[in-house]
Amino acid sequence: MGELDDYLQAADRETTVRSYAAAIKHFEQDWKGLLPATSDTVARYLVAYASTHKVSTLRQRLAALARWHAEQGFADPTKTPLVRKVLRGIVAKHPSKQKQARPLELDQLQKISEWLQAAQRAARERGDEAALLQLTRNRSIVLFGFWRAFRSDEIVNMRVENVTAIAGKGLTCRLDRSKADRAMEGRTFHCPALSRLCPVDAYLEWIAVSGRLAGPVYCGIDQWGHMSDRPMHPTSLIPLLRKMFHDAGVESAEGYSSHSLRRGFAGWARASGWDIKEMMEYVGWRDMESALRYLDAPTAGLQERFESGL
Incomplete structure (x- = not known):
């Protein structure tokens, strides 16, 4: 039994x-x-x-x-x-409108990344190992979460032994379980190396600084720099990101959540010319309805489009 x-x-x-x-x-x-x-x-x-x-x-x-x-x-x-x-x-x-997290724009991602890098340098100079660990982990989370458009549970369920990363090439990650994997068969995700705001370089830097060889990629870190053997809890990402965004000078940081990374990538991909099918395959959306929830209708040039028809 x-x-x-x-x-x-x-x-x-x-x-x-x-x-x-x-x-x-x-x-x-x-x-x-x-x-x-x-x-x-x-x-x-x-x-x-x-x-x-x-x-x-x-x-x-x-x-x-x-x-x-x-x-x-x-x-x-x-x-x-x-x-x-x-x-x-x-x-x-009692009708209620579903509240959506604000999408993280690319220039905001750049601002956050630069702030984190400056804070990392300062932590190294003063010999603050605990702060360096936290800052390096956080930069990897925000860059990988954005470019891979992962949900919070997918971010925290990553395991070192299931990740292969090569600088200048890309990163491959297998998740044994995620919200979208209803059949529980596991899925393999790929993420390319980029010329700037690179999630692969940020991941490799985190692994080098933390020395992690196995276990959860993103673990809890206490104020003394002790790393937990357990992964971060998915709900802990929201206050972590909001504090990070606030400290980096992002306006209205309280309006962001872990879904802001996913929505931010969806908006960037759409503006960059990706079609819905490409986005669904890359992100892992099961149907069109799921994908459209993350996409805001474009309003740029709306008046011009109306006027052109008049």
Whole structure:
């Protein structure tokens, strides 16, 4: 039975397991709901948080309840007409626009990279090894995250033993698991070496400074310069990037997140003449809808295009 549980647990991503467990805890302990639940109970649960929770959060809670009932052998109360109608009513009464992270522009990436390089030089001069490690790691994260358009979980799941990097040529990375890899077959990604803002050079510099031979590429580093054996948590990238951007002088740094790197690359690629098919293949988007969420409609020259038709 132990081996069976191990395989069942391996079928789910760690973040999914944690979020579903938190949702069930919220239903039982915070709202005092009883399991197994009825459709009426689930409907009242949705109504209780309709004005304070995002619809996406409510959908996630429903998914967790559906999973619990299926695993325990009970009928799923979340799929009844009553629950579906209540959810539609919440969507209609509390519409919410999906908040998107600001895309990181290329000139901002240049500014951040230059600030990090200056800070690295200063850390070397004063012999601050801890700061040098953090700054070198951070520059590699922001450059690789931008040019490879990785999600936060893909960045932190990189492992040294699965990366091959050659200066002046490129970098190849195999990820055993990622959000987009539903079949859990693993995927191999490539990233070219560039004449400036090079992610390959930044990666090789990080490996040289850190001396990492195996394990997670991007690990936690404490104030004394001790590197963790565990990878950084995906959610830790948002405050890390925002602080980095703020320190580098980027305006409204609080509006950026790890998705800003992905959206920034998508905007740069589109402006550089990439077609959607090329971008989908490089980034790993599964469908056109996923790709278009990262692309802003171009507004440059909009008035001229209108006038030309008049």
